[in-house]
Amino acid sequence: MKLLKGIAALAALSAAATVNASEWGYLQPHQGPRAVYTQTNASAGNEILVYRRAHGGDLQLVAKVPTRGLGTDGGLGNQGSLLLRRDGRRLYAVNAGSNDISVFAARQNGLALIERIASGGARPISLTLHDDVLYVLNAGDATLGTAANITGFYIGDDRRVRPIAGSTQLLSAANPGPAQIEFDPWDDTLVVTEKGTNKIDLFNVADGVAGPAIVRDSNGQTPFGFAFDRRGRLIVSEAFGGAAGASALSSYEIDDASSPLELISGSVPTNQTAACWVVVTKDGRFAYTTNTASGTISAYRVSRAGQLTLLDANGITGTTGAGPIDLALSNDGRFLFSLNTGAGTISSFRVRSDGHLSLVSTELALPASANGLAAH
Secondary structure, three states, rough: OOOOOOHHHHHOOOOEEEEEHHHHHHOOOOOOOOOEEEEEEOOOOOOOEEEEOOOOOOHHHHHHEEEEOOOOOOOOOOOEEEEOOOOOOOEEHHHHHHHEEEEEEEEOOOEEEEEEEOOOOOOOEEEEOOOOEEEEEEEEHHOOOOOOEEEEEOOOOOOEOOOOOOEEEEOOOOOOOOEEEOOOOOOEEEEEEOOOOOOOEEEEOOOEEEEOOEEEEEOOOOEEEEEEEOOEEEEEEHHHHHOOOOEEEEEEEEEOOOOOOEEEEEEEOOOOOOOOEEEEOOOOOEEEEEOOOOEEEEEEOOOOOEEEEEEOOOOOOOOOOOEEEEEEEOOOOOEEEEEOOOOOEEEEEEEOOOEEEEEEEOOOOOOOOOEEEEOO
């Protein structure tokens, strides 16, 4: 989506805190084009952890880069706190404790902080990007009386980030426990999952500006993470409140935000507990979800019609150790990475042609507060 040039006039409204990256010295050596990122989410000062990915999928920590924002030291109940452009050249990170977003340039010689911008709400937890439009999901803070919302930003020709007037929209309730925001593949609909209300919010987007929420019921309880297959079908995890063995995935067809969600596969069980984060392979054939309470990854076959079939009868396609949360696929689709906060690790798996996973390595010594995962 390319916004009208008139939106460039919004530059005067920007809340950006521009950073002189070379002056601050945050260029780091040794980071190559194959990289994996997570963030510490530390309340004393958030940092991006940069891992170099070897050709065989092994990871090596090569840099810790401050975001100049603050984390929360705890779980965010989210998917998508880190966002990497498809070309791998920009990394966006939420700072949930200071209510802002950090923007980095990802270069051959390292990661450089470019700017920080106010998120347009309280406790930002998820980001999505399509072309030159960035949206953030702010979870809100009930103790402070701040409501959850989504807010949009325009990325100008100079690559700076500027708020879009009129883009802020509320969710179905003040504090519904939202988990994720993402554009559909045609960039005209934003989707948000609400764990606390069992709702899925759809927002029509025109010229970068989101309209009011159109609220739909989730097929299963506690809709959490989601992803789209290559034909635009929506695949959503359902944690079912963490009930033992009850988690599942559902798939939907979205014609447009004003139409009902058309259920394709309803609550296909993982046979595991607390399915939360979801990724889909580039070819759209397989979907993966982490089962946070089981320490496992479940894989599903995705048919051309969007129907889901569990790949392994017991739901265990990969074993991660305690507390797997975020997932990320490498840009070439060869490797799947899992952030396991309970174990303080990142697991690296090779993705086989039949959808099964082979463990490559486990990177140790991550803080329990780590959140978000992005790979290139």
